[in-house]
Amino acid sequence: MKVKGKIFALLILLFLLLLAACSDDAGTNEESEGTDGETTEETASDEDADPFGAYEEAITIAIGQEVDPTDTSLEEGETPLNNKYVNHVKENLNIDMEHAFTASPANYDQKVSLAIASNDLPDAMIVGPVELRQMVEADQLADLTQVYEDYASPAIKEIIDSTDGVALENVTFDGKIMAIPNSQASADGIHNMWIRKDWLDELGLEPPTTLEELKEVARAFVEDDPDGNGEDDTIGLAGPDTSNKLYANFLESTNNLYGFDGIFSAHHAYPGYWIEGEDGEPVYGSTLPETKDALATLRDMYAEGLIDREMGVREDSGESVISGKTGMFSGPFWMPYGPITDAVTENPEANWQSYAVPLDENGEYTPHLSTPTSSYVVVRKGYEHPEAPMKILNNLFAHESEFDHMEGGGGPGHYPLRLVYAPADEMEVTTVAMREVLAGTKEPEDFYDMPAYKLIKNDVDTVFDTKLEPYDNMDIEYWDISSTSFTRAYSALVGTAPQVDTEVNGVKSLIYSQTETMEGRWVNLKKLEDETFLKIIMGSEPLDSFDQFVEDWKQQGGDQITEEVAEVVN
Amino acid sequence: MKAKGFAKHYYLMMLPGFVWLFIFSIIPMFGIIIAFQDFNPGQGVFNSEFVGLETFKYMFQLNDTPIIFFNTMFIAIMKIIGNLIVPLVFALMLHELRYIGLKRSIQTIVYLPHFLSWVILGGVMLDIFAYQGPVNQLLGVFGVEPILFFGRADLFPFLVVGSDVWKEFGFNTIIYLAALTGINPALYEASGIDGASRMRMLWHITLPGIRTTAVLLAVLGLGNVLNAGFDQIFNLYNPLVYSTGDIIDTWVYRTGLLNLQYELATAVGLLKSVAGFILISVSYYLAYKFTNYRIF
Numbered sequence: 001m002k003v004k005g006k007i008f009a010l011l012i013l014l015f016l017l018l019l020a021a022c023s024d025d026a027g028t029n030e031e032s033e034g035t036d037g038e039t040t041e042e043t044a045s046d047e048d049a050d051p052f053g054a055y056e057e058a059i060t061i062a063i064g065q066e067v068d069p070t071d072t073s074l075e076e077g078e079t080p081l082n083n084k085y086v087n088h089v090k091e092n093l094n095i096d097m098e099h100a101f102t103a104s105p106a107n108y109d110q111k112v113s114l115a116i117a118s119n120d121l122p123d124a125m126i127v128g129p130v131e132l133r134q135m136v137e138a139d140q141l142a143d144l145t146q147v148y149e150d151y152a153s154p155a156i157k158e159i160i161d162s163t164d165g166v167a168l169e170n171v172t173f174d175g176k177i178m179a180i181p182n183s184q185a186s187a188d189g190i191h192n193m194w195i196r197k198d199w200l201d202e203l204g205l206e207p208p209t210t211l212e213e214l215k216e217v218a219r220a221f222v223e224d225d226p227d228g229n230g231e232d233d234t235i236g237l238a239g240p241d242t243s244n245k246l247y248a249n250f251l252e253s254t255n256n257l258y259g260f261d262g263i264f265s266a267h268h269a270y271p272g273y274w275i276e277g278e279d280g281e282p283v284y285g286s287t288l289p290e291t292k293d294a295l296a297t298l299r300d301m302y303a304e305g306l307i308d309r310e311m312g313v314r315e316d317s318g319e320s321v322i323s324g325k326t327g328m329f330s331g332p333f334w335m336p337y338g339p340i341t342d343a344v345t346e347n348p349e350a351n352w353q354s355y356a357v358p359l360d361e362n363g364e365y366t367p368h369l370s371t372p373t374s375s376y377v378v379v380r381k382g383y384e385h386p387e388a389p390m391k392i393l394n395n396l397f398a399h400e401s402e403f404d405h406m407e408g409g410g411g412p413g414h415y416p417l418r419l420v421y422a423p424a425d426e427m428e429v430t431t432v433a434m435r436e437v438l439a440g441t442k443e444p445e446d447f448y449d450m451p452a453y454k455l456i457k458n459d460v461d462t463v464f465d466t467k468l469e470p471y472d473n474m475d476i477e478y479w480d481i482s483s484t485s486f487t488r489a490y491s492a493l494v495g496t497a498p499q500v501d502t503e504v505n506g507v508k509s510l511i512y513s514q515t516e517t518m519e520g521r522w523v524n525l526k527k528l529e530d531e532t533f534l535k536i537i538m539g540s541e542p543l544d545s546f547d548q549f550v551e552d553w554k555q556q557g558g559d560q561i562t563e564e565v566a567e568v569v570n
Numbered sequence: 571m572k573a574k575g576f577a578k579h580y581y582l583m584m585l586p587g588f589v590w591l592f593i594f595s596i597i598p599m600f601g602i603i604i605a606f607q608d609f610n611p612g613q614g615v616f617n618s619e620f621v622g623l624e625t626f627k628y629m630f631q632l633n634d635t636p637i638i639f640f641n642t643m644f645i646a647i648m649k650i651i652g653n654l655i656v657p658l659v660f661a662l663m664l665h666e667l668r669y670i671g672l673k674r675s676i677q678t679i680v681y682l683p684h685f686l687s688w689v690i691l692g693g694v695m696l697d698i699f700a701y702q703g704p705v706n707q708l709l710g711v712f713g714v715e716p717i718l719f720f721g722r723a724d725l726f727p728f729l730v731v732g733s734d735v736w737k738e739f740g741f742n743t744i745i746y747l748a749a750l751t752g753i754n755p756a757l758y759e760a761s762g763i764d765g766a767s768r769m770r771m772l773w774h775i776t777l778p779g780i781r782t783t784a785v786l787l788a789v790l791g792l793g794n795v796l797n798a799g800f801d802q803i804f805n806l807y808n809p810l811v812y813s814t815g816d817i818i819d820t821w822v823y824r825t826g827l828l829n830l831q832y833e834l835a836t837a838v839g840l841l842k843s844v845a846g847f848i849l850i851s852v853s854y855y856l857a858y859k860f861t862n863y864r865i866f
Contacts, residue, residue: 016608021588109828110827110828113827113828113830114827116609116611116830117826117827117830117832118611119611119612121616130830134611134830137610137612137613138611138612138613139610139612139613140612224609233702239703242808308719309716310700310702310718310721312721312808312809312810313696313718313720313721313810315696381612424711492755499776520831521627523825523829524632524634525830529814531809531810531812531813532811533812535810538718538721538810540722540723540810542722
């Protein structure tokens with residue numbers, strides 16, 4: 001019995017030790033954070049503010065970074081922490097990069113949520129509007145008002161100012177700037193229709209313009225065996241996969257792949273957006289009759305087999321684009337950075353072209369437009385060098401066009417804390433410039449002095465590497481696919497062409513951020529919406545369940561939220 | 571005296587288990603306080619504002635709450651039943667095999683899926699039941715229109731249960747086979763001499779012989795009735811089947827981790843724990859009553 005008792009005592013002792021060890025850790029952490037916070041303010045005001053100045057002594061910053069495990073663009077010996085981008089930061093600013101965490105693109109948001117919930121934050125990371133608000137309320141963020149004032153480079157300030165104050169408004173809480181906003185090209189938020197032109201030609205069809213013509217093309221793609229393999233295995237119009245949405249919404253207004261954005265907006269339906277109702281008050285687009293009409297159209301198309309049968313269930317709708325089974329899908333201009341480059345490598349005859357379709361009944365193109373800013377760099381409260389992330393971004397913007405020509409692999413996504421800074425019309429201007437150079441009406445040198453358009457010099461210089469004669473025909477056979485400039489040039493000359501050649505009568509959301517009640521209720525309202533709409537389209541619920549949805553939505557907090565939105569807007 | 575020396579090793583062997591339990595089960599228990607707070611990660615568990623039962627009120631207003639509890643129970647109970655009967659029947663059939671080599675190889679093959687994770691098997695399942703997958707092609711031969719299996723809310727629970735039983739029955743069979751070998755062969759010989767047929771032997775010797783094992787497994791399974799299998803469902807489901815396939819664990823994961831509604835997720839998790847505690851107590855009482863099996 002004695003032995004037993006001793007061992008029990010030992011076990012209990014061990015537990016106590018463990019407990020003590022745990023609480024000890026927590027204690028010291030808090031203390032050190034507290035003192036760090038005080039020193040920060042001193043150093044920040046003592047130093048001369050130089051947006052590009054290197055630190056005399058190397059400092060370390062631990063960031064949360066997205067690392068794509070399937071990305072093979074890095075060269076032998078390079079790692080996410082050892083490549084030309086990270087080394088550039090080290091050489092120019094004397095900042096050592098560390099990873100507080102890494103996550104694949106699909107899991108990054110989750111990892112950020114986890115870091116917020118456990119209050120175990122990296123020194124800096126990129127977050128979206130929802131997380132930003134959460135972190136501000138949890139008092140986890142450093143006040144960057146002074147940092148932005150003193151350290152943001154003039155070029156970046158100029159671009160942020162070009163958003164008419166929207167970018168700064170989104171990160172200002174109680175008069176303080178709590179994050180560094182990005183500013184993206186509006187092209188990210190315009191979802192055009194990508195169509196296999198070689199299939200159109202094969203079947204003797206013209207590119208569609210109206211919704212009816214789009215349906216006819218989809219029907220032909222499904223029924224008339226456009227790939228000529230004798231099997232009934234083609235998809236007319238791709239649908240969203242499990243990581244994409246039926247349509248972009250006011251919180252995530254850009255880069256929705258394989259959605260039905262265009263079909264909704266051709267009905268003048270803007271689900272997921274806050275728009276002005278008939279009485280001038282804000283209404284939520286998803287609850288309007290136009291949305292019901294659009295859902296009816298989609299429901300018919302799905303029932304007739306014109307839309308991918310496996311929409312909503314697929315892991316990645318891009319796979320069937322690459323393997324040549326899909327005839328049409330919706331996406332922004334940069335789809336060559338998505339599945340298209342792979343698709344044309346797989347099959348050099350896959351002539352993917354982009355069109356501003358479908359048009360509304362008046363023949364106008366009326367897509368929804370995005371917010372100029374949607375991602376933010378945040379800095380942990382108590383980090384000793386809150387200006388370091390700003391310097392890293394200054395450095396990126398000043399040197400972005402040089403990276404492509406440096407030794408070493410890896411795409412621009414490897415730059416730590418990379419935010420996109422682009423004038424709203426960056427892509428449209430680039431497209432026009434490249435066309436003029438191709439046509440010979442202008443020389444590449446004419447575009448050298450446009451610092452805000454940071455990639456344009458490179459674009460006009462390299463366009464002849466990939467575009468073959470005739471220069472005014474964009475079909476895939478007149479391109480050198482193997483050139484390193486192909487993806488970028490194809491995104492500009494083909495992907496951006498629709499909004500250059502068509503007049504865009506776009507619709508903006510009244511707000512692009514959350515209101516207070518949304519924090520608690522929005523998730524469940526959104527789930528209700530997503531589930532109902534998906535089921536209506538796929539035919540597992542009647543079209544009239546839309547009316548029930550509108551009622552439920554209003555009851556479960558929608559009315560209250562609408563009032564809040566009205567307050568914000570007015 | 572020797573026996574006491576022995577005991578030391580046992581305690582030492584228990585130690586890692588206890589440490590694990592302490593770190594991963596006891597310490598996190600303090601986190602349930604989040605359910606009663608307006609939790610603010612910046613201020614932590616100790617300093618967040620206390621709001622009482624606010625979150626629980628909201629939880630019971632939500633349409634989702636009854637649905638996820640029903641789904642969890644429905645899927646879990648079906649799994650318990652399936653995982654009881656299928657391995658039992660299979661073990662009985664295997665037991666009748668005379669050819670030992672064949673018996674062994676079948677046994678090995680059927681329990682292989684047990685060792686694969688749902689991440690892999692989930693992908694395999696999705697492919698097999700895809701719109702143009704093998705199952706639909708087979709159905710096509712008989713003139714059946716292709717079915718989007720994992721988009722059908724009415725089929726989803728059965729796919730989940732079926733695939734779980736398929737994955738686990740080989741492993742559970744082993745337990746029954748062990749119980750079967752425990753039956754005294756003399757009983758079979760004696761009944762053989764008395765002229766009993768195979769079916770009679772099965773009914774009067776084999777089944778009573780493994781009754782205790784079967785009842786014990788069934789009763790202990792009750793403790794799992796609120797665990798419908800997070801990793802399986804997480805890898806198979808999509809918004810189309812939330813109405814019948816979303817279980818407490820997946821819902822808590824999405825609400826708490828993806829959507830930052832910590833309080834709500836904790837409250838639902840707490841409710842699950844309370845219900846689970848009651849069910850485990852009942853099942854252990856039943857286990858004691860029917861099979862004299864005691865843990866405490």
